Amino acid sequence: MKLSPSDREWFDKVLRAIAAAEAGPSEEVLAQAPILSDWKAAISPGGHVMLWGEVVDHPLLGNASIHTSQLIAIDPEAGWARTASRWYRLGRSIDALEAELAESMNGKAKVAGSVQLALPGFANIDDPKLLQKLLATYIARVRGIDAADRAASKEEE
Numbered sequence: 001m002k003l004s005p006s007d008r009e010w011f012d013k014v015l016r017a018i019a020a021a022e023a024g025p026s027e028e029v030l031a032q033a034p035i036l037s038d039w040k041a042a043i044s045p046g047g048h049v050m051l052w053g054e055v056v057d058h059p060l061l062g063n064a065s066i067h068t069s070q071l072i073a074i075d076p077e078a079g080w081a082r083t084a085s086r087w088y089r090l091g092r093s094i095d096a097l098e099a100e101l102a103e104s105m106n107g108k109a110k111v112a113g114s115v116q117l118a119l120p121g122f123a124n125i126d127d128p129k130l131l132q133k134l135l136a137t138y139i140a141r142v143r144g145i146d147a148a149d150r151a152a153s154k155e156e157e
Contacts (some may be wrong), residue, residue, distance in 0.1 A: 001145065002152040011149070014070065014084050014142050021073035021082040029087055030080055034058040037091030039081075041071065041131050042122040049134050051081060052119045053094065059086075067119065073135060076128075 003011060025033070039053030044067065051074075052067040068088070074081040081088045125131045 001148040003145070003149045008149065010084075011142060011146055014072070015146060017072045017082055017084050018139055018142065020087075025080050025082070025087050030089055033080070033087040033089045035091050036066075036068070036081065036088040038094050038097050039090060040094040040119075041074065041125040042067070042119060043125065043134075045121045049125070049131070049138060050083070051088070052122065055088075067122070070138070071135060072139070074131070 035056045036051060036053045037056070039051050041049065041051055044050055049071045050068045051071055053065070054063075055061060055066045056063050058064065058066065068081075069084040072082045072084060074090075076090055076093065079090045081090055125134070
């Protein structure tokens, strides 16, 4: 399999993001990262795992409702996520917001999941183990395609 130059560029970008995620963010990098609040992991209509939410101080988008590029890694407890494009500091998750909204209904919404928010056309990922499995599968797939492309490039030489 030989990738087109634009596909090769994308795979190189993703491979750099994977390496960065595996190393983990430095405090300095995280301090400069945009903040994503009221966030949720989801699968886009195109099948990509990403985050959606409210971003503050995004270098291109400013403050806006967004969905990210391909999610590479996430550590909600440490408060960060890495996408193909950049690091994000994670604020409150949409799950926490849903719980706050349900609580504010003074007991009228006692059933778990009675308040649920979603991005139209996207499938929310509610299971953290499933999310990690999807990300690991994506990384393995990227590495496999990269290896096949590099092997095809050597054959052409």
